Amino acid sequence: MxxxxxxxxxxxxxxxxxxxxxxxxxxxxxxxxxxxxxxxxxxxxxxxxxxxxxxxxxxxxxxxxxxxxxxxxxxxxxxxxxxxxxxxxxxxxxxxxxxxxxxxxxxxxxxxxxxxxxxxxxxxxxxxxxxxxxxxxxxxxxxxALPPVPGLDTVPFHTNETIFADAEKPAHLAIIGGGPIGIEMAQAHARLGCKVTVIEAMTILGKDDPDAAAILKDRLVKEGIELVEGIGVAGVSGTTGSIKLDLADGRSITASHLLVAAGRxxxxxxxxxxxxxxxxxxxxxxxxxxxxxxxxxxxxxxxxxxxxxxxxxxxxxxxxxxxxxxxRLPAKIDESLTPWVTYTDPELAHVGLGESAAAEAWGAGNIRTRTVSLAARPCRGRRTDRGDGESGDTSQRAYFGGDHPRTAGRGDDPRLVGGDRGAAADWQHGRHNRALSDLRRCQQARRRTVLYRGAVQPADKTDRQAVAETLTNPACNRRAISCKSGASMATLP
CATH class of the missing domain: 3.50.50.60 (FAD/NAD(P)-binding domain)
Structure with a gap:
């Protein structure tokens, strides 16, 4: 040992x-x-x-x-x-x-x-x-995560860990789970010539904005994907090439392949x-x-x-x-503006709270919704067609309410608590250039970083913060910081 x-x-x-x-x-x-x-x-x-x-x-x-x-x-x-x-x-x-x-x-x-x-x-x-x-x-x-579906352990099935290595084209792919993974795989396989059925016991794309999700679900149906929503799987049986899924409403679906995408x-x-x-x-x-x-x-x-x-x-x-x-900085996570994207066509992008979460946090009467259509801005290079000859319903939504803690006392600026990346960028445009500010802090950190005892040591507490931001900011070139390879951090507590 x-x-x-x-x-x-x-x-x-x-x-x-x-x-x-x-x-x-x-x-x-x-x-x-x-x-x-x-x-x-x-x-x-x-x-x-x-x-x-x-x-x-x-x-x-x-x-x-x-x-x-x-x-x-x-x-x-x-x-x-x-x-x-x-x-x-x-x-x-x-x-x-x-x-x-x-x-x-x-x-x-x-x-x-x-x-x-x-x-x-x-x-x-x-x-x-x-x-x-x-x-x-x-x-x-x-x-x-594997749902407690009777018979699931008796049939061959894929998860995201196995489906990408299977070179056999599914004649009919059944997917248990209508979250981002399930929906991305559904559209991908349908466009590659597979029949696809998605079964979701709750709401398809339930964590996404309902109005935005409705646009995507309409597109999926038009591309030939069968969506079974609000109905669970009561049991699974069969063998390779013929897998039967019994639904809770008494119907059954027989597919050649099964993908389980019921969360992580x-x-x-x-x-x-x-x-x-x-x-x-x-x-x-x-x-x-x-x-x-x-x-x-x-x-x-x-x-x-x-x-x-x-x-x-x-x-x-x-x-x-x-x-x-x-x-030794007391850095804390801030989950209030978590961004995420579902990479379907059209994509669903979010930053921060959705409408229901914002209403719960500040009260429904304090929430205002801003919807901006992208169809009127084709000159900016945004694709506004659905790919099937119809005009796109792509839009941006943002929800506002309360006072932003970082702008309190600086006027009546509302806090952006949700919406997609485009709306967030449009709303904040002209206020400040965060990227430039970050880059300047990175440059300052590089200038003030010195070698000491064989390791990088900030000159003072302020510089310690700057070096930390340099290290963790993707806009910075980490290789630009002088550091002796393999040396230990002498000041580790």
């Missing part, structure tokens, strides 16, 4: 864990990273990257049909489904080196490709290593959390707004923290914990 003493020990080599590892290592901290499966996690291997590659192929097939309203007549494209899946695999392979063991080893991170778990308070153990550290980060991500479940089993005294809750690990667990030197980020399950949120969490660990 090899014993290692280090500054930071990370469990999980997905988006969040790799962001912490890269940032901390480049700041001179000693970092040990455990990954039991594939580097890059869900985003690279079975999430963001393969899904968007598949959607791109599907969009190419869709556009081949032409648009008669524009005088362009196309024809049904010939689709080589196996070649489509090779394209998906090639995209993954192109990006994989960025998340590879070799790259992170080169950054000074000690990568251990073994499953790890807590063996006690601030002690992590794998098959051949025992690690003690000043800080720990749990970044184990999530996996597909945090990967926090078998981590030895009880041995470490780390509290959990349904959905993830208990954390405060600084992402500290019940042990204040153990952090949980990304899907493991049981909060919004997005890759960019995991990256945001990484910046928060780096500020807390390396700079």
């Amino acid at each position: 090899n014993t290692i003493d280090t500054d930071i020990c990370i469990i999980g080599g997905g988006s969040g864990g790799l962001s912490v590892a890269a940032g901390a290592a480049q700041m001179g901290a000693r970092v040990v990273l455990f990954e039991a499966d594939r580097m890059g996690g869900d985003c690279l291997n079975s999430g963001c990257v393969p899904s968007k590659a598949l959607l791109a192929a599907a969009k190419a097939a869709h556009h081949a049909h032409g648009n008669p309203a524009m005088g362009v007549t196309g024809a049904a494209p010939a689709i080589d489904f196996a070649a489509v899946k090779r394209h998906v695999a090639d995209v993954i392979a192109t990006i994989a080196p960025h998340d590879s063991v070799e790259r992170f080893t080169g950054l000074g991170v000690q990568v251990i490709e073994e499953r790890a778990a807590f063996a006690g308070r601030r002690l992590v153990r794998s098959a051949s290593h025992e690690v003690r550290a000043k800080f720990f980060v749990i970044a184990t991500g999530s996996r597909a 479940r945090a990967n926090i089993d078998d981590l030895g959390l009880e041995a470490a005294g780390i509290a959990t809750r349904p959905g993830g690990i208990v954390t405060d707004r600084r992402l500290r667990t019940s042990d204040k030197r153990v952090f949980a980020i990304g899907d493991a923290a049981g909060r919004a399950q997005f890759t960019h949120i995991a990256g945001y969490h990484a910046g928060i914990v780096i500020r807390n660990m390396l700079f």
